[in-house]
Amino acid sequence: MSYDPPPPYRPYPPPDSSPSYETYPWAPRQEPEPAGRRPQHHAALGHHSDLRVLRSAYRWQRRVATLTALGYFVLFLILSAFAPSFMTSTVTDGLPTGLLLALVQVPVTWLAIALYEQTARRRVDPLADRIRKQAELDARREETR
Secondary structure, eight states, rough: OOOOOOOOOOOOTTTTTTTOOOTTTTTTOOOOTTTTTTOSSSOOOOGHHHHHHHHHHHHHHHHHHHOOOOOOHHHHHHHHHOOOOHHHSSSETTHHHHHHHHHHHHHHHHHHHHHHHHHHIIIIIHHHHHHHHHHHEEEEHHHHH
């Protein structure tokens, strides 16, 4: 009885093979792009510089609103923890400073919401509208091809 060793296992394509080495021969083949297709004259939407600008504007918008609301609340907590004599002092007859600062938290939250909406209208929405219009134009161009 003779024993023939199995062929060597090759997880990678052999060095003399072409780039079309098929790892899975049963997988459907992708047809090559037709040669007569016109090249694109503009950058794809995913690589557009407006998207980077939009992301940075949205990031700035979130930071302003978050720091406004949380900054005041953290200031209130720090004053409560490290300045109890200031927080218990009275502003008017029977109204302690701590209670007044706690009540001011509601208008500060409204201010943060107003800042968020204002920066959205002024900086983020115009950029998003411009990108949306560009995407619609790109879609129309693709339909005509």
